[in-house]
Amino acid sequence: MLKxxxxxxxxxxxxxxxxxxHLGELVDSGIQRISSRxxxxxMRVTASQIRQDLNHFGGFGQQGYGxxxxxxxxxxxxxxxxxxxxxxxxxxxxxxxxxxxxxxSFKKRGFHIIGIFDVDKELEGRDAGPLKIQMIDELxxxxxxxxxxxxxxxxxxxEAKKMxxxxxxxxxxxIWNFAHTDLHLxxxxxxxxxxxxxxxxxxxxxxxxxx
Amino acid sequence: MLKxxxxxxxxxxxxxxxxxxHLGELVDSGIQRISSRxxxxxMRVTASQIRQDLNHFGGFGQQGYGxxxxxxxxxxxxxxxxxxxxxxxxxxxxxxxxxxxxxxSFKKRGFHIIGIFDVDKELEGRDAGPLKIQMIDELxxxxxxxxxxxxxxxxxxxEAKKMxxxxxxxxxxxIWNFAHTDLHLxxxxxxxxxxxxxxxxxxxxxxxxxx
Numbered sequence: 088m089l090k091x092x093x094x095x096x097x098x099x100x101x102x103x104x105x106x107x108x109h110l111g112e113l114v115d116s117g118i119q120r121i122s123s124r125x126x127x128x129x130m131r132v133t134a135s136q137i138r139q140d141l142n143h144f145g146g147f148g149q150q151g152y153g154x155x156x157x158x159x160x161x162x163x164x165x166x167x168x169x170x171x172x173x174x175x176x177x178x179x180x181x182x183x184x185x186x187x188x189x190x191x192s193f194k195k196r197g198f199h200i201i202g203i204f205d206v207d208k209e210l211e212g213r214d215a216g217p218l219k220i221q222m223i224d225e226l227x228x229x230x231x232x233x234x235x236x237x238x239x240x241x242x243x244x245x246e247a248k249k250m251x252x253x254x255x256x257x258x259x260x261x262i263w264n265f266a267h268t269d270l271h272l273x274x275x276x277x278x279x280x281x282x283x284x285x286x287x288x289x290x291x292x293x294x295x296x297x298x
Numbered sequence: 299m300l301k302x303x304x305x306x307x308x309x310x311x312x313x314x315x316x317x318x319x320h321l322g323e324l325v326d327s328g329i330q331r332i333s334s335r336x337x338x339x340x341m342r343v344t345a346s347q348i349r350q351d352l353n354h355f356g357g358f359g360q361q362g363y364g365x366x367x368x369x370x371x372x373x374x375x376x377x378x379x380x381x382x383x384x385x386x387x388x389x390x391x392x393x394x395x396x397x398x399x400x401x402x403s404f405k406k407r408g409f410h411i412i413g414i415f416d417v418d419k420e421l422e423g424r425d426a427g428p429l430k431i432q433m434i435d436e437l438x439x440x441x442x443x444x445x446x447x448x449x450x451x452x453x454x455x456x457e458a459k460k461m462x463x464x465x466x467x468x469x470x471x472x473i474w475n476f477a478h479t480d481l482h483l484x485x486x487x488x489x490x491x492x493x494x495x496x497x498x499x500x501x502x503x504x505x506x507x508x509x
Contacts, residue, residue, distance in 0.1 A: 098309075100504055104496035108478065131480075167503050175498075182400045182427075186393035192478060192495045198502075216393075237501065261505045263498065267319065267403060269342075277509065279501035283492070284403045285315035287386075287474065290448065290490035291409075292378050293311055294472045298488065 099140050103163060105130065106140070110160035122153035173198050175237040175263070176229065178250050180205040180213075180220045183265060184241035189216035198237075202229050206246075223253070230257040239263040251278075310351050314374060316341065317351070321371035333364035384409050386448040386474070387440065389461050391416035391424075391431045394476060395452035400427035409448075413440050417457075434464070441468040450474040462489075 109130055113121060127134040141159075144166055164170065175193075177184045180203050188203045203215045210220045221229065229235070238254035240247050240262060247266035254262060255272050262278045264270055267285075270278050320341055324332060338345040352370075355377055375381065386404075388395045391414050399414045414426045421431045432440065440446070449465035451458050451473060458477035465473060466483050473489045475481055478496075481489050 094509070095507060100507075100509070101496075101500055103503060104493070104499040107499070108493075108496070167499050168506050169499070173498075173502055182393075182397035186397040187494075189393045190494065193498060196495055196499060198495070198498050236505075237498070261501055263501055277501060277505040279497060279504065281492070281494070281497055282315070282319075283398075283401065284407055284409070285312075285319070286490060286492055287384075287404060287409050287448070288315040288318070288378050288380070288407060289312055290472055290474055290488060291384055292314060293490065294447075294488040295379050296306060296311075298305065298311070 095143055099143060102132070102140055103167060106137075107160065107163045107167060107169075110156055110163065113156045114160050118156055120153050120155055126154065169197050171197060173236045174234050175200045175239055176202040176204060176226070176235050176254075176259075177239045177241055178204050178223070178226075178254070179241035179246075180207070180210050180215055181241060184239075185215045187239055187241055188218055200239075201233055201235070202226075204229075223250075226253060227257045230254075230259060235259055237261040237263055239265065241265045244268045306354055310354060313343070313351055314378060318371065318374045318378060318380075321367055321374065324367045325371050329367055331364050331366055337365065380408050382408060384447045385445050386411045386450055387413040387415060387437070387446050387465075387470075388450045388452055389415050389434070389437075389465070390452035390457075391418070391421050391426055392452060395450075396426045398450055398452055399429055411450075412444055412446070413437075415440075434461075437464060438468045441465075441470060446470055448472040448474055450476065452476045455479045 109126070123134040123137045127137050130137070144162070175198055177187050177200055184203060188200050193200065200218070202221060203218050204221050204223050204226050206223050208222070211222055213220045236259070238251070238259045238261070240250055242250055244266045247264065247268050247270060251262050251264070251270050251272055255276055260276050262270060262272065262276060264278055264280045265283070267282055269280070272278060320337070334345040334348045338348050341348070355373070386409055388398050388411055395414055395416070399411050404411065411429070413432060414429050415432050415434050415437050417434050419433070422433055424431045447470070449462070449470045449472070451461060453461055455478045458475065458479050458481060462473050462475070462481050462483055466487055471487050473481060473483065473487060475489055475491045476494070478493055480491065483489060
């Protein structure tokens with residue numbers, strides 16, 4: 088992976104997967120090269136933004152030629168660590184947890200949900216797609232025996248801190264947090280929040296502003 | 299609602315629901331006033347960021363006093379349009395659509411999922427939480443008879459454009475898009491994307507960068 092020279096802004100980090108998706112679509116359409124201008128029209132960001140973003144990683148474009156689509160696609164894939172497999176456990180086997188466990192698109196990008204856990208004894212051993220629901224007390228052993236990188240929290244806010252701590256205490260350093268609370272778990276733990284209620288509020292607010 | 303003076307940046311729009319959540323927690327703890335410094339520590343943004351953000355809406359703070367928590371909470375609630383009820387239909391009754399239809403936190407913020415639709419005849423009339431799954435051809439009539447503001451797309455990418463167009467043709471102007479594709483539906487339609495695969499990629503990438 089190309090090591091960036093300085094801290095990358097959150098905005099750039101959030102755009103990279105989007106670059107990757109658009110470039111993947113271009114590869115699928117057989118397009119071999121694209122100018123930053125055309126890519127900018129497609130992605131609805133400015134051409135200078137694209138040049139700036141990609142410069143963080145050494146820049147891939149050539150003056151007068153533009154970008155080679157498939158090599159840019161592959162490079163961004165490498166930057167995103169997509170060559171590697173990432174194992175995930177889901178905590179919480181409610182509707183959302185089960186939906187995550189059965190979501191088909193993750194695997195294509197190397198993200199494998201390999202376990203789903205709950206505290207509710209009634210759910211023990213039930214199917215969640217291809218997985219059997221396990222009890223939380225089996226989690227430490229499961230993490231130890233499998234190479235678990237990511238813990239997804241599909242649980243209520245009141246349980247989130249405790250469950251996240253169990254993950255961290257057992258060596259998981261990446262938390263995908265669907266609970267409606269901010270988690271602060273130390274500098275070596277990365278937390279990515281997905282707050283669906285806030286997303287709806289944002290939609291509604293943008294619509295009211297006409298944006 | 300306070301009308302802002304100029305176009306609000308996407309970053310500010312995305313922070314407002316977070317202000318609202320933190321202020322709600324402060325209200326619940328009985329805290330009556332807070333300095334921008336203390337709010338900034340709590341929210342992990344800078345104090346000057348907070349002052350700038352809130353200035354978009356006329357500013358609520360008083361020099362030397364800080365912010366009155368409950369009035370700031372109520373004002374931001376008004377800005378976010380949370381006094382009003384917002385009706386939502388979900389398109390797609392797969393795992394994700396069903397999880398959305400049964401998600402409990404939306405209602406507290408005035409978001410009501412009142413219908414769920416699919417194309418699969420096998421699902422017709424089945425329960426999705428408190429709702430019965432309806433067929434897509436019933437959607438236009440349903441939108442007409444109910445005051446539907448928001449359409450949630452919990453469907454594959456290949457169907458997303460067509461389904462979004464049905465919503466728009468029937469007067470829905472807010473699309474909550476879980477399909478992995480950008481939708482461009484005209485200037486009077488607001489689209490908020492939730493791309494779960496990209497969110498996972500972002501988590502993994504941030505962890506690799508140590509951020």
